[in-house]
Amino acid sequence: MNVIEARSLGKHYGSTWALRECSLAIPAGHVAALVGPNGSGKTTLLSLAAGLAVPSVVGVTVLGGRPPGSPVALDGIAFVAQDTPLYKNLSVVDMLHLTRNLNRRFDQASAQARLAELGIPLKRKAGKLSGGQQAQLALTLALARRPRLLVLDEPMAMLDPLARHDFMATVMAAMADDGVSVVLSSHVLAELERVADYLVLLSRGRVQVAGEVEDLLAGHRLLTGPAGEAERYSERLSVVHASRGGTQAHLLVRQNGTDGLVPPGWEAHPVGLEELTLAYLREPGAAALPGPARGRDAEHSEVTT
Amino acid sequence: MTIGQGDSEQVGFQVSPIEFRLDPASGVPTYLQLVHQVEHALRLGYLKPGDQLPKVRDVVASLAINPNTVSKAYRELETKGLIVGRPGQGTFILATLSQVALPELTGLRRSLRGWLAKADTAGLDESGIAALVASELRDFYERLGGSSTRSGAAEDETEGVA
Numbered sequence: 001m002n003v004i005e006a007r008s009l010g011k012h013y014g015s016t017w018a019l020r021e022c023s024l025a026i027p028a029g030h031v032a033a034l035v036g037p038n039g040s041g042k043t044t045l046l047s048l049a050a051g052l053a054v055p056s057v058v059g060v061t062v063l064g065g066r067p068p069g070s071p072v073a074l075d076g077i078a079f080v081a082q083d084t085p086l087y088k089n090l091s092v093v094d095m096l097h098l099t100r101n102l103n104r105r106f107d108q109a110s111a112q113a114r115l116a117e118l119g120i121p122l123k124r125k126a127g128k129l130s131g132g133q134q135a136q137l138a139l140t141l142a143l144a145r146r147p148r149l150l151v152l153d154e155p156m157a158m159l160d161p162l163a164r165h166d167f168m169a170t171v172m173a174a175m176a177d178d179g180v181s182v183v184l185s186s187h188v189l190a191e192l193e194r195v196a197d198y199l200v201l202l203s204r205g206r207v208q209v210a211g212e213v214e215d216l217l218a219g220h221r222l223l224t225g226p227a228g229e230a231e232r233y234s235e236r237l238s239v240v241h242a243s244r245g246g247t248q249a250h251l252l253v254r255q256n257g258t259d260g261l262v263p264p265g266w267e268a269h270p271v272g273l274e275e276l277t278l279a280y281l282r283e284p285g286a287a288a289l290p291g292p293a294r295g296r297d298a299e300h301s302e303v304t305t
Numbered sequence: 306m307t308i309g310q311g312d313s314e315q316v317g318f319q320v321s322p323i324e325f326r327l328d329p330a331s332g333v334p335t336y337l338q339l340v341h342q343v344e345h346a347l348r349l350g351y352l353k354p355g356d357q358l359p360k361v362r363d364v365v366a367s368l369a370i371n372p373n374t375v376s377k378a379y380r381e382l383e384t385k386g387l388i389v390g391r392p393g394q395g396t397f398i399l400a401t402l403s404q405v406a407l408p409e410l411t412g413l414r415r416s417l418r419g420w421l422a423k424a425d426t427a428g429l430d431e432s433g434i435a436a437l438v439a440s441e442l443r444d445f446y447e448r449l450g451g452s453s454t455r456s457g458a459a460e461d462e463t464e465g466v467a
Contacts, residue, residue, distance in 0.1 A: 172372060197373050
């Protein structure tokens with residue numbers, strides 16, 4: 001099952017395309033990281049999947065083919081937006097009450113136990129909680145709905161390191177307990193390295209890279225060798241990003257299975273998720289990688305501006 | 306089952322003999338770090354057959370890592386014949402990696418210390434010694450047939466423990 005599947009999905013605000021010809025398929029059971037520069041369409045994609053926005057060019061389903069916003073999709077997806085959406089003037093207990101009554105399914109007992117464990121006072125107004133506590137409260141409310149997919153938009157942007165760790169630990173524990181799938185957008189690449197096992201890289205409203213992290217890392221190498229030869233090999237190898245000094249050059253290359261692509265005299269090193277992501281972010285034009293078979297960017301439909 | 310009761314759950318349970326940690330700067334994939342830590346603990350006797358490894362959920366909650374990563378590490382250890390997962394109970398140590406008895410180990414350690422002192426007197430520094438040992442170790446096992454040496458790892462991969 002794919003938790004989010006898009007095919008030639010498009011969304012524009014006025015004459016500006018936020019998302020264009022976007023095709024991807026994020027399988028269930030993963031922590032999928034959505035990465036890309038500001039304005040690349042991350043929030044738009046997440047909003048469309050959550051049913052909070054209406055696409056301009058239709059083409060997205062969730063939870064195995066359901067239309068976003070349908071009853072099953074609404075019940076099955078919990079979305080925590082960028083700025084930890086809470087009613088700041090409501091107390092924690094009122095937020096619980098409100099969320100319980102606005103949803104068909106709500107695990108009050110687990111939510112209360114979780115808040116007690118976190119030491120979040122029920123009487124306090126949500127706006128008076130620390131940033132970390134507000135994020136944890138929003139997360140607790142989302143998880144108490146027992147979603148099959150948890151969507152987090154920049155969940156950790158405002159949190160200190162310890163709060164980030166605790167927040168992510170809660171998300172990961174929910175995944176271990178209930179098998180909830182997670183899709184999250186983030187700028188903090190180093191943190192994604194620990195949690196993400198699926199990567200979607202957006203660039204200018206399109207999917208640049210998509211795939212399982214393990215496959216992506218296995219499919220890329222950093223080659224180091226004499227700068228003078230770099231030009232020659234750049235033509236033969238699929239170079240994502242090249243950096244060059246006077247005598248030495250580094251080429252981050254994509255390779256297809258075989259290891260025999262290392263030119264004589266060059267060294268090949270494995271790459272990490274952060275390095276790989278940065279290389280693609282620096283080269284928005286670098287070719288997109290195929291994701292899973294379904295929903296990939298196979299056919300290009302014309303979209304008129 | 307409620308979310309995030311990792312600490313209170315341990316009441317009435319045997320506490321796991323080891324606790325995992327992560328070194329984000331090491332460049333070693335997370336699942337391999339977990340595998341290495343179990344193997345290391347087995348070699349040094351922190352873990353012995355019958356011991357229970359931390360539950361996937363508890364590792365996840367304490368390290369904030371993907372549950373799939375922990376499962377992958379446990380699968381790898383299971384493939385190596387070192388652990389066994391018992392549904393509903395947990396994951397248990399099956400075999401040990403400490404191949405020699407303690408007195409013998411002490412003797413080996415002593416002779417190694419003597420050699421280290423010699424190397425130090427000869428002027429080798431720590432990284433020089435490490436490089437020499439790693440290179441000699443590799444040569445040794447390559448000459449032996451190289452059946453079980455892994456690429457570049459200075460660490461010996463023991464086999465036939467199960």
